[in-house]
Amino acid sequence: MNTSSQIRKVYQGTSDRHQMFRMFDRHAQRPHRFESNASALYAGEWFEIAEREHDYMFEILPPLWIRGSMFAMREFLTGSVTSVFFALRIDGVIRFFHGYCDLSDGGSVEAMRLAIIERETRPVRAMTRDERLEHIWSATADAYRGYSDETAPQYLPGRRLITLFSASGSSRLKLLDDLTDEEIASKLPVQLRHLPDALAA
Structure with missing residues (x-):
């Protein structure tokens, strides 16, 4: 199984609410789902969401923490991996993102924030x-x-x-x-x- 924890964009464009919820568990079909820790499979995944979905997720449960324009979900997906939501100013426009961060790594949230900004400020629209x-x-x-x-x-x-x-x-x-x-x-x-x-x- 791919266990890469590299930071990676997993969807192009802005997801709607239906697509957002589908991508919260993109690996639900993996074999032996409940028999192993899949932290490395999810950690590092991110995609763009709309402001409405960002605000909806903020209101579901009290966040685990709020740091400036970021907040983390109280419920963990697997191991020490949870959803972190970002509101980032990119090229003068506030945009919203969801990412899975492994909170056992104290630098994971900041690394995710910087990676999103770097990827979304590229002057030419392109895809790997x-x-x-x-x-x-x-x-x-x-x-x-x-x-x-x-x-x-x-x-x-x-x-x-x-x-x-x-x-x-x-x-x-x-x-x-x-x-x-x-x-x-x-x-x-x-x-x-x-x-x-x-x-x-």
Whole structure:
């Protein structure tokens, strides 16, 4: 299973409330969900939300803490990972973000804040290959994505699978990481297909 805790953008554009709640647990289908600590799987994920959703989350429960324009949720997702919400001024406009931070790392929240600002102030709109794959995973309905498990013909523990459809309407599963550039383009919305490639930070 991918256990990378690098800070990463997992959805392009501003998510609505339905999409926000779906992305709070993007890995719910992972095998043996309740048998292991998945902190490294979630820590570092972030995406943009609207002001309305930011304020809605602030009002659900008393925050664990409030620091300036940031607040953390009292309920932890897994281990020491919880939701942190940011209101950040970027290019003169206040924008809102959700990120999963591992609070056992005292620097994780500030690192997340700086990473979001750095990513969103790039002068040219572009996406890395990893960002394209993460967007596909985030935007795909649960029925068409999943994880390799013991029932797969070639068991690859914890690897993510995506359903591809042919022109004739047949379908097949393929590892998300193995999608070709053409397959990635076919799974992205039109407005994202032709964005230039960005170098990974």
